[in-house]
Amino acid sequence: MGGDVGLKVTVPASIRFLKDHSDASLVLVGDSAALDAELTGIDPALRQRIRVQHASQVVDMDEAPQLALKNKKDSSMRVAINLVKSGEAQAAVSAGNTGALMATARFVLKTIPGIDRPAIAKLMPSVKGTTCMLDLGANVDSSPEQLLQFGIMGSELVSCLQQRSNPTVGLLNIGSEDIKGTESIKRAAELLRGSELNFYGNVEGNDVYKGTVDVVVCDGFVGNVALKSAEGLAYMIAAFLREELMRSWWTRLCALAAMPVLRHFKNRVDTRRYNGASFLGLRGIVVKSHGGTDELGFRYALEQAREEVRSNVIGHIADRVAHQLQNLKRSEAEAN
Amino acid sequence: MGGDVGLKVTVPASIRFLKDHSDASLVLVGDSAALDAELTGIDPALRQRIRVQHASQVVDMDEAPQLALKNKKDSSMRVAINLVKSGEAQAAVSAGNTGALMATARFVLKTIPGIDRPAIAKLMPSVKGTTCMLDLGANVDSSPEQLLQFGIMGSELVSCLQQRSNPTVGLLNIGSEDIKGTESIKRAAELLRGSELNFYGNVEGNDVYKGTVDVVVCDGFVGNVALKSAEGLAYMIAAFLREELMRSWWTRLCALAAMPVLRHFKNRVDTRRYNGASFLGLRGIVVKSHGGTDELGFRYALEQAREEVRSNVIGHIADRVAHQLQNLKRSEAEAN
Known part of the structure; x- marks a missing residue:
């Protein structure tokens, strides 16, 4: 039900996804009458792989997360996440209210042991391919320990999705020098350096798009501002280019x-191809699609969820975190 | 002496600046032999408006600010800032080490009464014109009171440079909602709302380039990451466009x-036209040019300094801050 457009985007994307993956089946959660209407006339073979699950409520795009959590226990996102919790679904994908989706996912699914707080991760385009960046806004004021956890989660996500080892x-x-940044950042760098991760060191904002590293770890406030700044700049550049091309009959x-x-260029910088932010650190897969995306973008979010299921991201994160906790205990025992 | 190239950029830019402004004169600070060599053969009428001031040291681009401050008392940037302090120069412009320039400027010039810490401000391009953003990296962990001061300084800079009142x-x-962000950000919003500034409210990263407001206030860590992320993205987009255009004889x-x-498009998004970051909150004008810029870019930094002198930015900031302090005292007195 979520996103700026709703079913006119999510349903066609779902149908196309089923056509692309003959082993997949989908549960569409929301107003069943509206969903059934949207599904009339589709190929019966595909229809068999779709289950419509009614949910009587919808979380508004600007609703306060805590209020949604308290008052909308039968919202489409809550019901969808419940299905992940019960094991009936292997992942939930939503284009709805990000804050409410995160609050609901955290409340229903809980975090993996050893993870304090979930993070939002996204694969960003870079000159070398993609860079995984997290957290993009689930947390503000992340502690050094949380930044280390983000590093572990991001590292496992990239390993799983892109078969890149270490x-x-x-x-x-x-700044790239060790002396730069807040006390919290300096401590996080120490923790990352002492971990089993392949820690490169400090990177700067431009390194995300240069592809200097595979994973960029940051506090959610900083990550969210950086992501939205880049979006704003891309929008401005596109607007300028369009204006210049339309200036006169000659330029046209x-x-x-x-x-x-x-x-070709537009296709390459198409943000829809990078749609699908992963909520990491939860005991279940939840992928957030951009609210303003279209059918193609939403399909990429569905693909993202499918890849996370296929590669067992959650199992890998849980193993790695457990291992990290064991190491920590061992070194503490040795220190005593 | 500063920047990636040095005199081959700064001297030609200076000569051109003098040609453009018949009322201007320049003191070039650095190795006098090298400067004299660079100035040989120029028009004697222009040469008369240039004074070469020898400085025996140069701060390296990656030198630690505190070490530069301690060990390089005859560096070109220190001598240049001393000239501002003594009133012999009305502004200092440097393409050198940002951290060392800021530390030196702060140590020599001191801050304006009522300003805790200086900030780095820059006019960024937007679809509507420009947006002044600060702080871009002089501070990490800015307090709510400092964020208010940044608001006052940015507001005065825009008023002065662009004759925009209020x-x-x-x-x-x-997020745009009041409940978003850290405690520090929420408190800063309260202070800004209670001030005499024309406070719009919260803005997000994309608003910088959308031109939603004239001034965007942020902590230096966040501002620096946002600026560099946007630079990185712009670089990536340019690289992709170049690659697509060069793909085959047909695309060529x-x-x-x-x-x-x-x-035309390239000219419009040319970063050199936005070169020149202002160090605000000091008792003297200091403008930082990007180290990697060329002659045209450095000229824009010189223009920025000239405009700040012409419009008396420092006087305006000092008056506004004094006024703000008075109001604060008055409301405290009323509260008691």
């Missing part, structure tokens, strides 16, 4: 001539 | 056809 992890800072002609190139 | 001020946060032909448009 990915490099960078800590987002305002130029644009026409350059169309194949521009189309 | 500019709008936004507080960078991870397209590029050739679209060249006038692309050139």
